Amino acid sequence: MKNKQIPVRARIALAAGNLREAYALMNEHYSIYGIVIQGQKVGRVLGFPTANLKLKDRPPLLLANGVYAVKVFLDNHIYSGMVNIGVKPTFDQNLLTIEVNLFEFSEDIYGKILQVFFIDRIRDENKFSGLEELKKQITLDKLKAEEFLVAWNEFDTNPI
Secondary structure (H helix, E strand, O other): OOOOOOOOOHHHEEEEEEHHHHHHHHHOEEEEEEEOOOOOOHHHHHHOOOOEEEEEOOOOOOOOOEEEEEEEEEEEEEEEEEEEEOOOOHHOOOOOEEEEEEHHHHHOOOEEEEEEEEEEEOOOOOOOOHHHHHHHHHHHHHHHHHHHHHHHHOOOOOOO
16 A cells, blocks of 8 residues: 555545455555564563554554554565554553564564554454453454454455
8 A cells, every 4th residue: 555545435444444345445455564663562471472663654544543453574474463553541551552463473573664464453442451351352352363364365365
């Protein structure tokens, strides 16, 4: 989607988190580019390390806050994962962050550029009572993301 005009109806669908409708309107998956920067390392503590992204070229982020199933292009490889976009209400933060958890991945990628393709939306951003409740939900999110991505692998004829 870099340097490409996104139709108004697709923008509305993205803002609502409706990736399936946006895909149908654009005939491609919405994606963003970002450089991996240092974060607070809370994901590591929870057992779900994340790559915190700073958007490259500052395109507007059109998506609703929430958790998404994604495919990520990094160093000529495609990885499965999930992304949280939001303000971390469990930690009472107000700064918008984009955090990518790559499945079965443990390399140091600070300073690398990722292209994140959004496949499906898992849920809204929520505030949790503490780390244990958050960890349980992230575990469920990962299972749902894997489910979406398996279905995508089987049926999507428009590869990223």
